[in-house]
Amino acid sequence: MSRKPYMRKLPTWWWLSQRRYTIYMIRELTCIFIGAYAVLIVIGLLRLSHGRAEYDAFLDALQSPFGMVFHLLALLFALVHTVTWFGVTPKAMPLWLGERRVPDAAIIMAHYAGWIVVSAAVVFLARVQ
Amino acid sequence: MSEATVALEVLRYRPETDEKPTFQAYTVPYRDDWVVLDALNHIKDNIDRTLSYRWSCHMAVCGSCGVMINGEPKLSCHAFLRDYYPGKLRVEPLTNFPIERDLVIVMDDFMEKLDSVKPYLIAKEDRPLSAGEHLQSPAQLEAFRPYTMCINCVLCYAACPQYGLGPDFVGPAALALAHRYNLDSRDAGRDERQEVAASNEGIWECTFVGACSQVCPKSVDPAAAIQQTKIASTADWYKALLPPWGKR
Amino acid sequence: MFSAFVTPVMIFITGIAVPLGLLSEGALAYDRILALAQNPIGKLTLFVVVFLPLWHAAHRLRMTLHDLGVPDARAAMFACYGMATLCSILAGVSLLRI
Numbered sequence: 124m125s126r127k128p129y130m131r132k133l134p135t136w137w138w139l140s141q142r143r144y145t146i147y148m149i150r151e152l153t154c155i156f157i158g159a160y161a162v163l164i165v166i167g168l169l170r171l172s173h174g175r176a177e178y179d180a181f182l183d184a185l186q187s188p189f190g191m192v193f194h195l196l197a198l199l200f201a202l203v204h205t206v207t208w209f210g211v212t213p214k215a216m217p218l219w220l221g222e223r224r225v226p227d228a229a230i231i232m233a234h235y236a237g238w239i240v241v242s243a244a245v246v247f248l249a250r251v252q
Numbered sequence: 253m254s255e256a257t258v259a260l261e262v263l264r265y266r267p268e269t270d271e272k273p274t275f276q277a278y279t280v281p282y283r284d285d286w287v288v289l290d291a292l293n294h295i296k297d298n299i300d301r302t303l304s305y306r307w308s309c310h311m312a313v314c315g316s317c318g319v320m321i322n323g324e325p326k327l328s329c330h331a332f333l334r335d336y337y338p339g340k341l342r343v344e345p346l347t348n349f350p351i352e353r354d355l356v357i358v359m360d361d362f363m364e365k366l367d368s369v370k371p372y373l374i375a376k377e378d379r380p381l382s383a384g385e386h387l388q389s390p391a392q393l394e395a396f397r398p399y400t401m402c403i404n405c406v407l408c409y410a411a412c413p414q415y416g417l418g419p420d421f422v423g424p425a426a427l428a429l430a431h432r433y434n435l436d437s438r439d440a441g442r443d444e445r446q447e448v449a450a451s452n453e454g455i456w457e458c459t460f461v462g463a464c465s466q467v468c469p470k471s472v473d474p475a476a477a478i479q480q481t482k483i484a485s486t487a488d489w490y491k492a493l494l495p496p497w498g499k500r
Numbered sequence: 501m502f503s504a505f506v507t508p509v510m511i512f513i514t515g516i517a518v519p520l521g522l523l524s525e526g527a528l529a530y531d532r533i534l535a536l537a538q539n540p541i542g543k544l545t546l547f548v549v550v551f552l553p554l555w556h557a558a559h560r561l562r563m564t565l566h567d568l569g570v571p572d573a574r575a576a577m578f579a580c581y582g583m584a585t586l587c588s589i590l591a592g593v594s595l596l597r598i
Contacts, residue, residue, distance in 0.1 A: 127267035128350035128358050133416035135569045141323065144413060147461045151564045157503050158557025160511055161550045165587045165594075167514075168546060171537060172594040175530045182528060186519040194515020201508045208504040211460065215479035222391040242509035249513050251524040251532070417566065459563045 150207045156200035159193075209234040256282040258337050260291060262303065263344040265351045273351060275342075276300075282337055289317055289328040292343070292355075305355035312469055315403030318410065319355050320344040325407035325467045346410035348419070362406050365422050368448045369430035374441025392437040399432035399477055401470040408464035408474055414457050421457040422448060424464035424474035431477035434484075442484075450485040458482075503553040510549070537598040550591045558584035 138144040170181040184190055212234060213227035257279045265273035278299055280291045289307050296303050307317040310329045317328040322342050333341070349357035408424035415421045430449045434442045448454055458478045465475040517523045526532060536542040562580040570576050 125268070126352070128352055129265055129267070129273060130350045131273075131347065133348065133413065137413055137416065138567065143463055143466065144461070147463075148564075148567070151459070151560055151567065154557040154560035154564070157507055157553050158561060160507060161503075161553040161557060162587055164510075164514075164550050165554075165591045168537070168550070168591050168594040171530075171533060172597045178530045178533075185514055191515060191519060194511055198508060198511045198515065201503070201511055205504045205508055208501070211462070211479070214465075214473070214476035215483060217476070217480070219391070219395075222389075222394075224394075238505050238508075241505050242512075245506070245509045246513065246517070246523070249517075249523055249527050251526050413567065417569075459560075459567065 150203065153200040153204040153207070156197045157204060160197045160201070163193075205238065209238075256337075258282040258291070258333055259340045260295070261340060261342045262292075262295075262355070263351075264303075264354050265345075266302075267353060282333055284332075284334045284337075286333045287329050288319070288321060288326075288331045288333065288341065288343065291333060291341075292328060303355075304353045313403060315405030318346050318405045318407050320346060320410065325410040327405060327407070327469050330469055346406060348410055348412070348416040349406070357406075359406065361419065362404075362409060362423065362425070365426040366404070366429065368422065369426050369433075370441060370445050370448075371426075371429045371433060373433065373436065373439050374444055375438075376440035386438045388437055395437075396432050396435035399428050399435065399472055402428060402432075402472045402474075403470055405469065407467045407469065411463035411467040413461055413463070414459060418453075418457060420453040422451075422454045424458075424478065425472075427455060427458075427481065428472050428474035428477040431481055434481070446485065446488075449481060450488075455481045455485065502548075503556055506549065507553055534598065537595060543595045543598070547591055547595055551588055554584045554587050 134140070138148040167178075167181055170177040185194075209231050213230040216230070218225040218230060258281075260278045260280060261275045262278060263273045264270070264276045278295050280294045280299075283290070287310075289310060292303065292305055292307070296305075305317070305319070305328070307329065308314040309316070312327050312330045315327075318325060319328050320326075320343070321328070321331050322336065325346055328343075343355065345351050345355045345357045349359065349361075352358050402425055404425060406425060409415050412421070412424055415423050427449060430445045433439045434445060450456070455478050458475075460475060460479060462475045465471075465473045468474065513523065514528065518528050537546055558580040562576050565576040565580070566573065
């Protein structure tokens with residue numbers, strides 16, 4: 124009896140075939156906005172180094188309709204990024220307190236607490252004294 | 253009185269005659285305590301003796317009967333007809349593996365990968381019998397116990413898109429097994445396993461899709477094992493940068 | 501990790517709070533931000549604030565291109581990490597010039 128194993132290939136659009144894969148892909152695509160925003164800040168630093176006129180023009184562009192739409196989208200995706208990241212952290216970093224495992228929920232809540240503290244601190248520092 | 257029935261569509265493949273797999277429809281009696289394996293056995297016993305599939309324990313401990321049911325990797329002995337009835341069941345061999353015949357897949361690649369992670373205790377030095385047994389506290393056992401529960405059913409490989417996209421990937425079960433030994437307090441072989449586990453085809457191929465842990469019938473959580481190994485390997489890398497350079 | 505904690509609030513500040521005037525006037529003003537960038541700790545902070553998210557995004561984008569079926573792995577690598585390198589250099593040079 125001769126063998127002839129048959130290999131099925133993963134379809135190109137495999138990530139659309141099941142909800143769990145689509146959610147994964149959305150999670151991964153959030154990185155595009157994280158990257159885009161970082162690039163935006165790099166441009167800002169570039170403009171800053173070129174002097175007042177260019178920097179002020181940059182600030183104006185931030186406040187243009189396009190700028191605001193970009194920021195809203197970026198914020199949405201950044202939030203998805205944060206929420207999904209916090210959700211999986213307990214898997215990657217199990218913590219032990221003596222003999223018992225720290226519950227996942229506790230680790231996640233601690234992250235959210237830290238996030239609120241950091242965000243509040245940044246907003247506070249951003250305020251003109 | 254006519255019996256309740258349920259329809260199955262099973263992917264058939266006969267290497268001696270078929271160019272490619274095709275679906276064949278069967279109608280089996282519906283019993284609310286039957287699992288898909290019971291339906292397959294009914295087909296083989298009463299309708300079509302040529303149907304080939306693997307099974308053994310019928311109680312989700314041997315890992316033999318993995319199949320795709322409506323696109324989801326499941327143990328056929330662990331999937332109840334009542335959860336699908338009255339809908340149709342589409343039964344296919346596990347994805348990402350070559351089909352040998354009908355629902356039987358070629359598992360050689362997996363077996364090699366399992367072997368490659370050195371899935372056995374590696375002692376720091378030889379221990380004479382007079383040293384007595386290893387002592388291990390309940391906490392030390394709990395650290396790696398979930399990762400011992402793997403039954404090698406390879407549902408995780410079927411669920412993993414990275415394995416589908418790149419069959420060089422060592423894969424969830426093998427990496428979870430490596431982690432099981434790395435975490436065992438009796439073991440000193442982490443460095444030896446790193447060569448395979450921490451390679452590009454090892455943990456770094458994983459993008460934490462997490463499907464493996466979702467389909468695992470024994471809650472092994474291979475995704476967690478891989479992420480933990482990533483962190484440990486990265487820490488090693490940084491430590492190697494500190495003096496004494498090169499040593500861990 | 502870093503981008504999970506810091507990026508949302510930064511986007512909020514540069515994109516929503518300041519344009520809508522929720523923060524005090526001049527929060528992002530030239531003189532203020534210039535002073536921040538001239539301070540050595542400020543310089544380092546600004547660099548870190550772009551460097552970490554850039555490389556995190558570059559790496560994930562490279563893996564995602566693989567997931568999406570882009571066949572040439574090396575091209576994806578060069579595109580993603582190349583972009584991150586370029587932007588890191590731009591950031592570094594800008595900050596050093598200030």
